[in-house]
Amino acid sequence: MASVYLLLAFALGTVAAYTGLDLPPGPYCGITSDCCENRKDSCSHKILDTLCYCDEFCDLNRAHDDCCPDYLPVCRNQTIAPALIVEPCRYDRQTYLPGQSYTENCNECECIQDPVSKATSWSCKQDVCLMSDDIVYGVNQPGHTWRAANYSEFYGKKLADGLKYKLGTLPLSAVTKRMLPIDYDKNIDYPQNFDARRRWPRFISPVVDQGWCGSDWAVSIASIASDRFAIQSNGAENMVLSPQTMLSCNLRQQQGCGGGNIDVAWNFAGTHGFVDEKCFPYKASVTSCPYARRGDLLRDGCPPADPRRTSRYKVGPPYRLKKEKDIMFDIMDSGPVQAVMTVYHDFFHYRDGIYRRSRYGDNQLQGLHSVRIVGWGEDHRDKYWIVANSWGTQWGEDGYFRIARGSNESGIESFVVAALSDVIMANART
Ligand SMILES: *[C@@H]1O[C@H](CO)[C@@H](O)[C@H](O)[C@H]1NC(C)=O
């Protein structure tokens, strides 16, 4: 009898409490055959650690979950009609009862029950997930210059959150977009390959992990300024600068982990300046700013390595580069530069190779990302930039990616900026 009661328990919707348990063998209503009219609280029996009822209310609402399992056979002389047996939802060899859910990548699926037919089915949210099996599979088919990976850190997140919290560059203002580029037009032979990490092995700052915080605007500028301090001072001022200085202190016109304006950020780097990373480590959130607007490193409690320095680490006016060769010249001459690129869905999956937006990246959803170009190269005449991302070293080629060069791929050449670092003059390269 126990199994019949179990089925009946399903039929009546007493599911959540009783699944997988052997119900104490009845009878309940059958003990005294007291089948009651209307709704009557006293017309109840103990079942497990709660009560079940034998009143008429069970006729009206068979899905309600507190009728005794033997109500129908005892009170209504009905055996179980097959249609009443609820088929649970199934997923991945598990059964789920109405109201229960599981998560598929970034979307929750709930087992729902039709109130009339009692049939169950899955109802899943339909958000675009950051990691997509289709992109991993599609990009890894022949015909692409790069390979895709399924990053576990990104799995289960929504694309919209990736675009907001793994990037962080707000749309450029019209004035900024019109900024005139420098024309070097140097007529020189550029090396086929150039990598700032090889040219200045101890001076290039490590790849940052911005976490789930749209702080690329602060991270990229701090990294470029760090590299250029070391390069321009020939190692005398070789420290990693703190993007947290900007994230916590540059609040005007900025949105913290919700994103920042590049022009405002460069301006802040020139007027307020940075302290070093050891003094104010990166927190991936906006904390209170410990520094006065006008301050120096000693008052900030951040003594510099070079005692001749008093002011914070600041940069000169930012300048724009547009032509491929001019960008190359500036990197070779002064160090890494910042680029604002457009990130499409497929980019999050980049594993290695030379990135080009694939047809899987063709999505309405996209975002702007500030990155650090450190060099260039050629692979079987396929030209690329070498770029530091800020998603940690587990991503891409040890935190870096390569992207097609000379064709404004994903807008990588559309807005390139840099500034000279204000090194102590006695240190400056001549
Ligand atoms: C219960 O129903 C069965 C058939 O469904 C019938 O044979 C039997 O007489 C009924 N018993 C009572 C007490 O009504």
Ligand SMILES: *[C@@H]1O[C@H](CO)[C@@H](O)[C@H](O)[C@H]1NC(C)=O
């Ligand atoms: C991607 O990784 C997640 C866990 O990190 C895994 O559940 C999922 O099945 C993976 N997808 C593919 C296509 O490998």
Ligand SMILES: *[C@@H]1O[C@H](CO)[C@@H](O)[C@H](O)[C@H]1NC(C)=O
């Ligand atoms: C480069 O690409 C970006 C974004 O895709 C676009 O807005 C810009 O106009 C392009 N610039 C040039 C010079 O083609």
